Amino acid sequence: MRFCPRDGTLMVPQKKNNTTVLKCPKCGYEVKLTEKAREAYRQKSEVAEEKKRGVMVAEEKRIEYDKEEMEELRRQLLENLQESERESD
Ligand SMILES: [Zn+2]
Numbered sequence: 149m150r151f152c153p154r155d156g157t158l159m160v161p162q163k164k165n166n167t168t169v170l171k172c173p174k175c176g177y178e179v180k181l182t183e184k185a186r187e188a189y190r191q192k193s194e195v196a197e198e199k200k201r202g203v204m205v206a207e208e209k210r211i212e213y214d215k216e217e218m219e220e221l222r223r224q225l226l227e228n229l230q231e232s233e234r235e236s237d
Contacts, residue, residue: 150179152172152174152175152177153177154172154175154177155172155174155175157172157174159171159172159173159177159179160173161181164178167180167181168180168181169181
């Protein structure tokens with residue numbers, strides 16, 4: 149939301165030709181709502197979405213790592229067991 153720099157009135161979006169402008173209903177001050185501004189807004193929400201996805205991927209990787217770690221631990225335990233059996237011979 150944008151406010152008029154002249155009188156601080158809330159500017160309202162209006163369609164003008166192919167573009168959207170923000171117009172002050174009080175003094176008629178207009179400012180073009182640029183593609184760039186809209187693009188920035190879009191990218192901002194996409195970044196937030198990307199972050200959310202990144203966290204999920206990290207979470208999946210952690211689970212994967214835990215599984216591998218457990219497997220490694222089990223293998224080592226088994227080896228130790230066999231080793232101690234051999235020692236007792
Ligand atoms: Zn104004």
